[in-house]
Amino acid sequence: MIGARKVLGHSDLAVSGLCLGTNTFGWTSDRETSFAVLDAYVAAGGNFLDTADSYSAWVEGNRGGESETILGEWLATRGQRDDVVLATKVSEHPEFKGLAPKTVAAAAEASLRRLGTDHIDLYYAHFDDEQTPLEETVGAFEELRAAGKIRAVGLSNYTPERIGAWFEIARRTGASLPVALQPHYNLVHRRDFEAGRRAVAQQEGLAVMPYFALASGFLAGKYRRREDLDGAARAGMAGKYLSESGVRVLDTLDEIAQRLEVEMSTVALAWLRTRPQVLAPIASARTPGQLPALLAGAQLELSAQDADALTAVSHDMEN
Template sequence: MTTSLGTSDLSIFPLALGGNTFGWTSDEATSRDVLDAFAAGGGNLVDTADVYSAWAPGNEGGESESVIGRWMADRKNRADVVVATKVSQHPQFSGLSASNIAAAAEASLGRLATDHIDLYYAHFDDENTPLEETVAAFDALVTAGKVRHVGISNFSAERVSEWVGIARRNGFAAPVALQPHYNLVHRSAFERDLAPAAEVNELAVLPYFGLASGFLTGKYRTQADLAQSNRGDGAKAYLNAEGLGVVDALGTIADARGSAVATVALAWLLSRPTVAAPIASARTVEQLPALLAVADLTLTSEELALLDEASASF
């Protein structure tokens, strides 16, 4: 099962594998096993960023890209992998000036051991750089053949529309994808502002934090559960009556369908207008089947209504 990525010529599996754990909570051997299992399960879009994982002790950024690059080189499967990475947050390549984008892209290409990036995102907005300069710099990479398609992440709806307008007025490569924070317990900001912008500008949406730092897998139900993993702190904000109500609704559907809670949460995202594929990370191979199973689970209107009601306050 594949789907088209917006207006691009990319065909993707309806789940993107997040690469933020590679070289951080997943060592290289485990990361390769996860990547192998993802590919064997039909997956092809791997999402990373040049900053992953500069926050970890001893890391400087680019570790995830390097793991993916070595894996593709060893497997000789570059043509089968859709590589998405991002610029603006690496400690050595901060911001979205034209010179920084060009230098960061070269560094990412080197770590990924490839001559092109399939989908290159502006990771975070840079209000210190004129947007016209940023858009032109991305277009230059597309013109040079170093980037196939442009994406935008963590931009406001207003800035997304401004970017698209600049691209269209100047004949620059227009973005094809939008990567926002969106899930069952983080809905309103996306649905109110960004969803309409994505629709009118024909952007494929690939939400990150699709499982709310693991909260929507159902494994965090008490304060003690938060100590189970490095991502527990990210789930802490949802550990309240409303959040647990969403998990309970997911569990009801999961039990009835013989599915994992995580699969149902991702299937809800995949049902949303404009969403092409949610992004989810797997620290181990054992976590991957529940993610890949989203391709085979279509929720009924009654199930969607139950989840919509449970998550309405978010």
């Protein structure tokens, strides 16, 4: 079973220590498999689901919203809406690009329809929209919150400066303060978060949910050689880490995992949980068989020595 739940930032949301990413739903996981993954995750005590309105518009024949649609069908079938904390995002759906107020309002309504719910627990601004005045975007999110359509606000892929600006506007206008930050962060991609976002997350008490927590499967040890990337759906993303320094990270992960008798992905997720402000790493399971190692990452407590070894070996990664 997954570990105890913790309060998400300054919100009233209590979440499990592993957030289940659902970007594979409607992409590499069909409806039946997605249902099986969700059933297994919830049965193990998980309650935190992450999606976006744009998942998976990048797949040929998809239009965006496929992941939300599958989630909505599962929620309707299982009747477990009140048992989960549901997070989704806005700004990248092909029909709802950007964060202008009318776009945010329309995108939120579309997400609510696909998810089959009257509220979203955590609503992220997915990518910054510098063409829209930030005051307008903050106001659009606050209108949704005041209407009861969202419970809490999150930011993803924002620079430290723009995160700070959002907080300044929210405080000045009386809008709700963001409670969550979703950055790209893992053992082989550290600089983006640690160079500035970590400091603002600590200053503002933001709960951090790193995405690409396993570097598109690289940190699970799936790709040790160039040949391993052939035909892989995420070859382009994982392949950039296949370097001498990346292999050294894998070797250290492998040594610790073998000694502790766990999977490499379990150790990689456990390391993230040792980092300041990180509450629940986001990881996706294409099949139910991939779940146990991820769930174990929410429970494993690394020794200081093992955590420090991973921090040291990953320090020189170019990312």
